[in-house]
Amino acid sequence: MSGFEKNGSSDVAYQLEGLDPREKAERIAASFVPPTPEEERKVIQKLDRRLLPLVFVLYSLAVLDRSNLGNARLAGLTKSIDLSGNRYAWLGTIFYISYICFQWMQMGWKQFPAHMWCAGVVMLWGFIATIQAATTSWGGLMTCRFLLAIAEAAYGPGVPLYLSYFYPREKIGFRHGVFISGAAMANAYGGALAYAITQIHGSIKPWQILFIIEGLPTCILAVVVFFLLPDGITSARFLTERDKQIALHFVARNQRLDVGKQQGLRFREMLEGFKDPKSWIPGFCYFGCNVSYASLPLFVPTIISEMGKWSPAQSNGLSAPPYLLCFFYIITVCWLSDRFKMRGPFCALSATIGAIGFIILATATKTGARYFALFMAVQIFASVALLLAWTANIHATESKRAGGYVVLATIGQCGPLLGTNVFPDSEKPYFRKGMWISAAFCLLVAVLSLMLSTWLIFENRKMAREGVPEVEEYEDTSIARETGVHERHRYIW
Structure with missing residues (x-):
């Protein structure tokens, strides 16, 4: 592995050319100087400083651009565009139909250079989100929502896969938590921002100002992404050669790396x-x-607003605090998940808290109790962050993780097709049916999480009896495939 210290991965490939695959693996292992915990910590900090702010802010903007429809509705959208009947619900539904159909586009993160792929799709969704302000009909708004979903499907679902290229499997949960908490933060400041924008009176309507103000920053950030986002460890200019060596070492612990093949899917593994x-x-x-x-x-x-105490503008502002709490809860529970190296119990806990919140919303009539219950209901979102980390932990290779994430996102994103239609206007003011349905699915998440944890614990014990090591060190995917060794790894449950 000393070649990484001197000249990078391409020189290593040259030096090992012609050797038997097993000899290659032995040569790499013999020449590597293991890092100290302090060295690993410093490299992870460098990665955090570069990657986490970018993916957090981008996802925050993505969620803001997809979810500000509710704020625009209260800012007068329905006075300009006819959204009677089921038209408003269809604006949410058409987004998720498109989002589901184009989940496969997340594989672009593996197939193409990350900085080019990400910058392109971010610029596209920022442009579409902004021009929603120019729509004059329901059909035009439906078209924008459909196209917006295509661009966002190419970004958000692929970020967990991208982050798994850079971090140890036992530390990826916190990083996924930071990423996904961008959604909670967007919903927090989105409500406050919408409240402020509704106070603006100009030549265009408040809902149009809302779409413009929340769409243009995305286009600007796309340029930043093009220059700052690394494609992978070996091409990260902010890392020294020793840093790259250390990063490759800890990322390959109990999983495999595509050294020298950062772009390009291994279709056999993807199908697995x-x-x-x-x-x-x-x-x-x-x-x-x-x-x-x-x-x-x-x-x-x-x-x-249906609680009867506040105006539409105040309701936009009061929607922020529950999401702000959700932001801090996600960060905390994902850190604990990494600390204890378990996903299922924390996923089940978050889902149970969400279920209790929805049950209170379904049964309570007092304003205080219902508003408090919203703080609990939104915590179901922490389960999403844990599931993203869990999927990365289950699959050992980059391409297999890509396949796993496509399955996760395609099935998972069918949920909003139901979720966006369980709060019809006829159920006002308590929306009891939607609350009971939401509570039931939260409990389903809790049960399935515990079932999967039990399964993985059983598999780990089976591997222990068969002599599979608890910790496997550096593995290049190509070498592992050719030699047929180290095909199995212990699971984080």
Whole structure:
């Protein structure tokens, strides 16, 4: 591995050319100087400083641009465009139909250079989000929502896969938590921002100003992404050669790396991800999370306004605090998940808290109790962050993880098709049916999470009896495939 210290991965490949695959693996292992915990910590800090702010802010803007429809509705959208009957619900539904159909585009993160792929799709969705302000009809707004979903499907679902290229499997949960908490933060400041924008009176309507102000920053950030986002460890200019060596070492612990093949899918492994039944249970958990959560950004301002105490503008502002709490809860629970190296119990806990919140909303009539219950209901979103990390932990290779994430996202994103239609206007003011449905799916998430944990614990014990090591060190995917060694790894449950 000393070649990484001197000249990078291409020189290593040259030096090992012609050797037997097993000899290659032995040569790499023999020449590597193991890092100290302090060295690993410093490299992870460098990665955090570069990657986490970018993916957090981008996802925050993505969620803001998809969910500000609820704020725009209260800012006068319905006075300019006829959204009577089921038209408003269809604006949410058409987004998720498109989002589901184009989940396969997340594989672009593996197939193409990350900085080019990400910058392109971010610029596209920022442009579409902004021009929503120019729509004059329901059909035009439906078209924008459909196209917006295509661009966002190419970004958000692929970020967990991208992050798994850079971090140890036992530390990826916190990083996924930071990423996904961008959604909670967007819904928090989105409500406050919408409240402020509704106070603006100019030549165009407040809802149009809302779309412009929340869409243009995305286009600007796309340029930043093009220059700052690394494609992978070996091409990260902010890392020294020793840093790259250390990063490759800890990322390959109990999983395999595509050294020298950062772009390009291994289709055999991707198909293995599709066929692995352990890919499907997180997918159904994600489905349950999305039934419960995906509709909330669209309907929380309306739910609050129907409590009868506040104006539409105040309801936009009051929708922020529950999401702010959710932001801190996600960060905390994902850190604990990494600390204790377990996903299922924390996923089940978050889902149970969400279920209790929805049950209170379904049964209570007093304003204080219902508003407090919103703080609990939104915590179901923490389960999403844990599921993203869990999927990465289940699959050992980059391409298999890509397949697993496609299964996760495709099944999971079907949830909003149900979730966005369980709060019809006829159910005002308490929306009891939607609350009971959401509570039931939260409980389903809790049960499935515990079932998957039990399964993985059983598999770990079986591997222990068979002599599979608890910790496997550096493995290049190509070498592992050619030698047929180290095909199995212990699971984080």
